[in-house]
Every structure is written in structure tokens, then in C-alpha cells.
Amino acid sequence: MELSLASAKPSPRAAAAAAAAAAASSSLLSLRGRRRRVGVVCAAVSSGEEVFGGRRELAGVQPLVEALPPVARAVVELAVVAAAAAAGYVVGLRAGGTRTTTVAGAAALGAVSVAGAAAVNSAVPGVAAAGLHNYVAGSDDPTKLESSEVEAIASKYGVSTEDATFKAELCDLYGRFVFSLIHPGYEDLEGTEVETIIKFKKALGLNDIDAANVHMEIAKRIDRNAGVGQQQAFEKLIFVTNLVFRDAYEYLLPWKRLFGVHESQIDDVMRESAKSLYASLLKSIGRGLDIGTLIEVRRSQLAYKLSDEIASEMFREHAKKLVEENISTALNNLNNRTQVVEEVKSILSFNGMLTVLSNFPGEERFVRGLGPITLGGDSDHEKRVEDLKMLYSAYAMEVLSDGHLNDDKLAALNQLRNIFGLAKYEAEAIITDVKARVFQTY
Numbered sequence: 001m002e003l004s005l006a007s008a009k010p011s012p013r014a015a016a017a018a019a020a021a022a023a024a025s026s027s028l029l030s031l032r033g034r035r036r037r038v039g040v041v042c043a044a045v046s047s048g049e050e051v052f053g054g055r056r057e058l059a060g061v062q063p064l065v066e067a068l069p070p071v072a073r074a075v076v077e078l079a080v081v082a083a084a085a086a087a088g089y090v091v092g093l094r095a096g097g098t099r100t101t102t103v104a105g106a107a108a109l110g111a112v113s114v115a116g117a118a119a120v121n122s123a124v125p126g127v128a129a130a131g132l133h134n135y136v137a138g139s140d141d142p143t144k145l146e147s148s149e150v151e152a153i154a155s156k157y158g159v160s161t162e163d164a165t166f167k168a169e170l171c172d173l174y175g176r177f178v179f180s181l182i183h184p185g186y187e188d189l190e191g192t193e194v195e196t197i198i199k200f201k202k203a204l205g206l207n208d209i210d211a212a213n214v215h216m217e218i219a220k221r222i223d224r225n226a227g228v229g230q231q232q233a234f235e236k237l238i239f240v241t242n243l244v245f246r247d248a249y250e251y252l253l254p255w256k257r258l259f260g261v262h263e264s265q266i267d268d269v270m271r272e273s274a275k276s277l278y279a280s281l282l283k284s285i286g287r288g289l290d291i292g293t294l295i296e297v298r299r300s301q302l303a304y305k306l307s308d309e310i311a312s313e314m315f316r317e318h319a320k321k322l323v324e325e326n327i328s329t330a331l332n333n334l335n336n337r338t339q340v341v342e343e344v345k346s347i348l349s350f351n352g353m354l355t356v357l358s359n360f361p362g363e364e365r366f367v368r369g370l371g372p373i374t375l376g377g378d379s380d381h382e383k384r385v386e387d388l389k390m391l392y393s394a395y396a397m398e399v400l401s402d403g404h405l406n407d408d409k410l411a412a413l414n415q416l417r418n419i420f421g422l423a424k425y426e427a428e429a430i431i432t433d434v435k436a437r438v439f440q441t442y
Helices: 012-037 041-052 062-067 070-094 099-137 147-157 164-181 193-204 208-221 228-252 255-259 263-282 291-303 308-331 337-358 381-399 407-420 424-441
Strands: none
Touching: 041 099, 041 164, 099 147, 099 164, 147 193, 164 193, 164 208, 193 228, 208 228, 208 255, 228 263, 263 291, 263 308, 308 337, 308 381, 337 381, 337 407, 381 407, 381 424, 407 424
């Protein structure tokens, strides 16, 4: 004769204790979950499911486990075993058995119930894992997950975060999250992936070894022979992964052993990926040279492990492009001397700020490459020199229009000569010509 868990009914007192324990244990977690989702339920489910998959449904004895917290489960298990033993004793008596056979019947049904209770306990880690999955997948913004929330879920079910089944779920969530952030295919990285992954990893409570193994498993899923898009995804994963684990990557990430990727290839990937992200960041720096932006770009450069030499060169090229935009606008408006002079003044102002900031106390906090600009030495300088002379002449005409050349005006003209990369004799010839034209008007 078998007595299932469904038919074994605990005493009214045990049932009441179980219900009270369930209510007390689940209240904190359920309230926290509601606070996190209020007002954005639809968006939360949509974004979470896209990354982690749909809700995981419970089956078999799992709904019972879900309904009973650890304290209540213990009460129910004792009640089930006691009820089964009592039922076996009664059956033995009604069958006319002796005291010995009656006790044996009670022991047999009690043993069956113990096995059923053990089955309930064995289902707990799986239910906890499902609870974690559903909580994260149903959140409005997985990047805001906190370690306290993960620990609360484990505590609700009475499992350790180091439990094999629970940790497997942690690793699965982490892997899906990382894979979604590397934008498989041709999409570029946004630059915030490393910080976001580190935060999510910390929230899940994964150590570096477990997390690194997840990164390696993701790499195995990428078929580098399937096209350029997959190769780029693999390179993005290398870049992000090495920055997540920083100096520990050499012993945590066996790129060469598992994938045949040599150190020189990794260096190339790290450098080119960092340059790509840094180029995007430089676009945020305009002629106003906002101090906060200069500091943030510097921090990002260090985070990307981009060398100062490359960063300096890239910034100088960016600064030149800003100057060239002014030059292009001025050349397109040669008939409007006021517009031409305004563009030249913008160039001088920008160059002046670059020079001042390069000597500013604490300049090591700023983007690399600050300092005066010069277009001299550029490959196309000779082709453009006549256009630059025209702009220089227009500005000289403006500042000398009153017939006076003081120290401030001369300093501005010398600065502009250096920016345009004009020889000293070329600038002097232009100034002499402008003076002659100005004097003719008096």
C-alpha cells in the first residue's frame, strides 16, 4: 500500500503553522518585487524575456515547494511522516494484526512518507532556480539587480547560493546577459558594456573563476568560420572579457589553448577595439572643451587600456578636424568678411584653450594630447596653403583696419601663423601687404 504526499494530510495545527510560516517568510521578497515593478510591468517583462527567456513554469511537486518556505516545509514533513505512521498503525489494528505487525505497518508507511519528504527537499534547488530566473526575467531593468535580491531569493527557499543547481542558474543568467551585450554581428560596442557586466556579475555573486568559465562557453558558441559578423562578435567578446577580468585575464582566460588565439592577436584586438570606442568618445569634445568631459574621456581611455601615445595622436587629429571645419566654413564665405573673421577667431579661441589646459595644474586628469595645433606638416598642406594665406590676410585686414599693430594683435597673428603652418616670411609678407592697403585708405 502506498500513501502519496497529496493524500497524507497533516493535523490542523501543523497546517496552520505551515501557512503562517509561508506568509511571514514570503512577505519581504514579494513586497520588494512589487516595488521594483510598479508602473512598468509590461516593459519589464518584455525586456527581461528578450534577454533571459520566458517565465519558467513549475511542475510535479514544485508548486508545493514554491508555496512552502523552509520552516513550513519542515513542519509539513514531520506532519506527513506522523500522519502516515498513524495511518499505518490504524490499518494494522483494523486488519486484526498483533502489536508487532501494527508497529511494522506504521514504520513502513512512515518510511514511504520520509521518501516523499525527501523528494520534496530534492526539488527545492530547482524551484529556487526557477524563482530566480522568473524574478530576473520579469524585472524592468536587469542591470539594476542587487546582490541582496539574489540572496533574498536563495533565503526564501532555504538554499545556498553555492548550491549546484542554483549556481547553474546564476551562470546561465550571466551568460545570457553577457551575450546580449556584445551585440552579436556587425553592431559596435557602446563602451558601457564592461562596467555593466561587472555590476551584474557582482549582483549575482559569481566569483571570477565561475564567471570566466561562462565567458569561455560563450566563445565556444561563436562560429568564427561563419562569416565576418561572427568573427567580429568573437573579437568584441575578447575585448570585453579581458577588461572585465583586468589583470587576472592571463590565467583565467585560456584564449590560446582553447581557440588558438595568440597574444599578438589579442593585443591587436584590444588596441583596435579601444581605438574604435575612443574615437566615438572624442566626438563629445567640442570647441568649448568642457572640463568634465575631458576628465570622463580620460577615465574611459584608461578603462579601455588605450596607450597615452595613441590617445594623444587621436585627440590631436580630432582637434584638427574641428579647426578644419572652421576653415571650410570661412572659405565658403569669402565674400562675407565678418563670417570669415568669426571663424578665425573661433580657431584662435580653441587653440588658446588647448594651450592653457596643457599647462593647467592637474592636467594629467584631462584627455591626452592637449596643446597648440598646427596644420603644418600635413600631407595636403602644400595644396591648401594658398587658401590658408587668404584667411590669414582677411584676419590681418580686420585687426589692422585701424592702422595700429600692438602686442596683442601681433601675438594673435603669430598664433594664427603657427596654426596654419605658414613660414615666418610668408606671414610677414602678408602683413606688409595688408598694411600698405590699409594706409592707402587713409
